[in-house]
Amino acid sequence: MQHALVERLSSPVPRYTSYPTAPHFNESIGPEVYAQWLGRLAAENRLSLYAHVPYCDRLCWFCACHTKQTLRYEPVEAYLKGLHAEIAAIGTRVSRAVPVTALHFGGGSPTLLRPEDMRALKACLETNFSFAADAEISVEMDPNDLDEARHDALADIGMTRASLGIQDFDPKVQKAINRIQTFEQTRGVVEAARARGVRSVNCDILYGLPHQTLETLAETVLAVLSLAPDRIALFGYAHVPWMKKHQTMIDEAALPGVVARFEQMALAADMLVSAGYEAIGIDHFALPADRLAVAARQGTLRRNFQGYTDDQADALVGLGASSIGQLPEGYIQNMPATGEYLRRVEEGGLAAVRGYALTEEDRARAFVIEKIMCDFGFSFAALAARHPAFSGVIRSEAIGFVAADRDGLARIEGDRFVLTAAGRPFARTVAAVFDAHLASGRGRHSIAV
The missing domain is CATH 1.10.10.920 (Arc Repressor Mutant, subunit A)
Incomplete structure (x- = not known):
């Protein structure tokens, strides 16, 4: 009966990180409207920022993010120049009385930035926005990118939350998704972040991956638990090759079916709860003292384009190619193509190409x-x-x-x-x-x- 229910209710539906969802955005919302919305933010509002770095030095085949692989740093340098320009353009349109209470660096791989570029990007943001003294600063981290100099730079920019993509530690699964990352590498990154005062660590685990079994997933969960992260995200792999062509590199015959996916999810969730984590929404887990768990208990948990959050900001401004923001009036998305994004910010500062005005x-x-x-x-x-x-x-x-x-x-x-x-x-x-x-x-x- 349970298997039949899972199969019947597994039809594709949105993940609901917004409503309406992104496919319903339209081109009637562009730079002019966006500038008006930004100008209406006032001192009583709180602002969250998302800065997107759409580059990786390797392309993980499971990834559904907007990113591209580069083995040269020159494209990253050119992109950062444009990102600085967009930050300045938006900064002139947002009142300095509006406090920034959260900043998230996402990608791609923000940690591929050179240390001096990490510091310069944070300095640019601080020049153009007013940060609250207790602003949360989170960074998505790829252990393969990191060295001591980058760890020091992350400490210098005030990182308060380290978010590590793990996915799975099984070598066969890692090879099938082109994500080679050892447990020792991952543990070293967690230890380095904590040694520099980072007070919150998040780890991402995926189920539904090629060649994944209940046994291999259980081993990964146990390995992650040994790191004692404050939060764990347990995501189901989203196989969308019509949207992300590199996912065609994954052997669909090796993917578990919907019933097997459900069993994997249930097993991992049971293990995390048994280890003392509280279940948060559909795919997050947190230690009882973590702010996400507190928000869930208090009924103040929120959901935005980064997933579950305790961030209570009234507005989210997306910075960089493809970034999506949410303002009181509606949603706004930047040009996804990096070359066209750079042209737009060089010409006018704003790269918004579509959005949605809420009714x-x-x-x-x-x-x-x-x-x-x-x-x-x-x-x-x-x-x-x-x-x-x-x-x-x-x-x-x-x-x-x-x-x-x-x-x-x-x-x-x-x-x-x-x-x-x-x-x-x-x-x-x-x-x-x-x-x-x-x-x-x-x-x-x-x-x-």
Whole structure:
């Protein structure tokens, strides 16, 4: 019965790091609109920044990020020049009274930057934005890039959270995804970061990879637990070769089926909870004292383009090629192609090419979907207080779903629509019930488990 349920509910749906999702962005939102939105940010707002470095010195075949491989540093230098220009252009449009409370360096591989370039990029950001004294600064790290000089530079830029992509330590799996990374390398990076005062370490594990088995995944989980990270993200591999052509290098015949993926996810999750980690949303785990776990317990957990977060900022500004931002008015995305991105910032400073202006109904449905993804349910009263015009229709949809739900995925508990224990692994599928844009058919998505 469980296997049949998993197979039936594994249809592709969005990951819901935004609502509406990126396939629904359009070209009517460009630099002019973006400049207006930036100018409306005020002192009462809090700002989060995401800086994208779309380069790697190797291309991992599983990766679905916007990045490209380069063995020369010259393209990276040219890109950084453009990134500095965009930072300055946005800085002139955002009031210095708006505090930056979080900064995330992502990629690609931000840690391939030379130490002096890491420091110069952080200095450029500090020149153009006002950072809160306690701003969180997180960096995605590739252990293969790192040496003592880079570790020192990361300490100099004030990194507070180190995020390490591990995926899997099994040599056969690593070869199949072109991600060779030893446990010893990884442990060395964790130790070096902690020796320099980093107070939070996050590790990413993937399930659903080629040649992965329950036994090999369990060994990887045990190895990760020995590092005692503060947070662990347990992601399902998203096989989207129509979007990321390098994924065609992965042998599809070696990929586990949906039932095997579900069993891998369940095994790893059970191991992490048994080790003392608290389950956060659909794919994160954190030690009880970690800020993410505290936010989950307090009902303040959020979800954005980086996944689950305790960041309560009112706006997220994306910097760099392909970056997506979220402002009170809606979403904005930069030009993905690095060459065209550089041309645009050199000519006018802003590289926005598409976005989405939120309607009141979008805001109501975004509230519901985020609550389902973060809290596995939502309050009808809270929905009515925030979005009275659409609370009635959404409440009816929720009641209708429960009435027709033959799988016991959700129920009504007093004022709340709540996912059951059986329904929680399928939170994406349940959230899709409230997605008014999904029926338009724009975009293809990864499977739901």
